[in-house]
Amino acid sequence: MAPNNPIYQEAFSKYKDKIIDGRLISGKIESGLYGRVLGLKKKGIIPSVSVILVEGDKASSIYVRNKELSAQRCDILSQKYSYPATVTERELLNKIDELNNDTLVHGILVQVPLPAHISEKNIMNAISPLKDVDGFHPLNAGKIFTGDSPFYPCTPYGIIKMLEFYDITVKGKNCAIIGQSNIVGKPLSIMLMNRLATVMSLNIFTENIKGFTRKADILISAAGKPGLVDGSFIKKGCVVIDVGISRVGGKIRGDADFEGIIDKVSKITPVPGGVGPVTVSILMENTIKAAELLK
């Protein structure tokens, strides 16, 4: 699964010691799942995830494809349900209801964003908390506060796993998060507080944002602005976790100006090959957990 992007290839050879290798971590997570899948199969349970995709968003189609490929690698059954952009909320709710009641389905996820005429909130609330492998149902989200959610949202939990993999402790460290979304910024901030980090949560209205990011030992950027995080944003030795995924001239780019900051950082996630693959493998872990909990 080596990427063809030459910049990425160069990054790996030239800056090997600084790269937080998402594909490596994803591979380790997936390897750790094989035994659990086998254990389930011995009991006659085939772990299964159902993915609902509303067509129209090109990136969403790619994400769903990556999830299907990861499921294949993990020997998890994945079933995709595609709908045209004109689908009604009722149709999606009916499908969710059907999947909630299907004992052979362990995980359900609806790829976001959804078209404007559909309430993401209504959709997320309709998924059974027991099958909510994206961790967006309020019952599971609420357990983020107490640190005992069965299914943590995949991207923030993947970030925690990446830091752990490289023995980067967060307790007492200054962590800056650019972006306050329900999917990344907000849950991640609580998950870092649970680990006793100092957390700076920043958004586009933050005055003098660099005054915060320069204090960060760990900077997580989920702004979706390619090249935003340049050398002026960070202090020397900072760890940069790049959640941004933007398409610039046909290429995938993160929020970080990778080449511009590589000398200054101690560790950095590349884009692609960083947060993305780990997020997907956490989804598989959540699916297997759902199957184990339902058994």
Place this chain on the structure above:
Amino acid sequence: MAPNNPIYQEAFSKYKDKIIDGRLISGKIESGLYGRVLGLKKKGIIPSVSVILVEGDKASSIYVRNKELSAQRCDILSQKYSYPATVTERELLNKIDELNNDTLVHGILVQVPLPAHISEKNIMNAISPLKDVDGFHPLNAGKIFTGDSPFYPCTPYGIIKMLEFYDITVKGKNCAIIGQSNIVGKPLSIMLMNRLATVMSLNIFTENIKGFTRKADILISAAGKPGLVDGSFIKKGCVVIDVGISRVGGKIRGDADFEGIIDKVSKITPVPGGVGPVTVSILMENTIKAAELLK
């Protein structure tokens, strides 16, 4: 309801323009509830809150007493169930179950902290989300992320109300929160993010904490360390919200060195008479909301 504390009295006369008057706001909130109580009574509904108290913690007894007094003022029925410190978790769960099923009870709260042999998590999870007027049930806590919880936790929501009352906007403002508890720090941080604030979440492991608090336009201290927030913690013109309640030599003191910082702040909550009374009146508002939603 003027307090007898001479320091408090002096604060009100001398620094009137700087005081965020919790008793005034609490009075306004309670006044706003009368019409709603009347509306419920016309429909034959008497709003009712049940408070479970495990004896042994002196402060808890005072808090519960304040809640009963506020209920009286609002014409809300309050019923207290006191248990000795030896009470079992099962006994409390049985009482909660009984109250969950009692259609005449709209709000249920269990005063924390509980003795160590009782799991606060199990207790909170047992309260019906529809009667969870403290807002600690995970289903309601999870809705803090999406900003549509029926019952926000009383202290953080009270703080939001206090800021609104004095037209202190938080969007784009630097807000520092000392303390990362499930009751105050964590939910408040999300509630401030929902309002597009820049949030600094600090704890006892934060290195150079003043480097953060001095950047704050609004500083919320929930550390429980009397006098912690002195002049060296804040920048001129800062708003200080003091959530700390400690007993020092028989007197109630907040986290802020009130006399030491009054000249430097633009606004400050006194202790007592600040966050406390507002917290209690939010509990009454939540109770009435629960009664309205159940009707």
